[in-house]
Amino acid sequence: MIVERLQEDISSMRLMPGSRISEPDIAARFGVSRQPVRDAFSRLESMGLLRIRPRKATEVKRFSRGEIEKSRFVxxxxxxxxxxxxxxxCVAADGHELDACLALQRKALAKGDQLAFAQLDYDFHRAVCGIAGVPFAFDVIHAEKKKVDRLCMLALSREDRMPQLIDDHARIAEAVKAGREEEAVEAGTVHLSRLDAxxxxIKVASAAYFEDED
Structure with missing residues (x-):
């Protein structure tokens, strides 16, 4: 539970890059001893979300340009x-599943619910993997997407991104339903490129969120 809660706090930007957190504070928050907190910190470090420094404060990991590039390539x-x-x-039933995903995304847009939309984004890509017959591929997509989720949340909060992303998903869905492979790939490429700008x-406006890299 500690790992999941802290991961959500970091991904949703409730804990900002560079924020310091301590074992005693987290132990008090969850009413546990320090050992499970230490274990949770270790797991979050392995996920690339925390930076544990001996004899120094543990920090929420800042963004790494190199890691972002690697993650997005994979x-x-x-x-x-x-x-x-x-x-x-794709068959008719699969198309209905994609349409249902899009309907839920539009409801989240109508409510301005960014957190719900972020989860529904995962659900859409999971559905596409299922239709492709490679549900295990979502494990890779999920892992790599988690590494840039914080940037996605910044994008959603700073810009009116949800309508654009829903339009992208709709174009992907239509191409998949129509069996147009290259059109689906083109729509997917455009969708993944949305975060570039x-x-x-963010690098310019919030340079402190990024690690110093040569």
Whole structure:
């Protein structure tokens, strides 16, 4: 529970990059001893969300340009193949599933619910993996997407991004339902590129959120 709660706090930007957290404070928050907190910190460090420094304060990990580039490359490679397979395999019931995902996203948009939309974004990509017959591919997409979720939340909060992302999902869904592989890949590529300009803008406006890298 500690890992999941802290992961959510970090991903949703309730704990900002560079924020300091301590074992005693977290232990008091959850009413546990320090050992389970220490274990949770270790897991979160392995997930790339915390930076544990001996004899210094533990920090929420800042963004790494190199890690972001690597994560997005891996995700794009996997997701493009998923889209090709989904377009080849999609049947009527699969199309209804994609339509249902989009309907829920539009409800989140109407409510201005960014957290709900973020989860529904995961659900859409999970559904596409299922249609493609490679549900295990979502494990990779999920892991890589988690690494940039904080940037996505910044983008959603600073810009009116939800309508654009829903339009992207709708174009992907239509191409998949129609069996148009390359059109699905093109729509997916555009979708994944949406964060590029935001990353550059955040680097300028919030340089302190990024690690110093040569």
């Amino acid at each position: 995700r794009a490679a996997v997701e493009m193949e998923v889209l090709r397979r989904a377009a080849r395999r 935001t990353i550059e803008a």
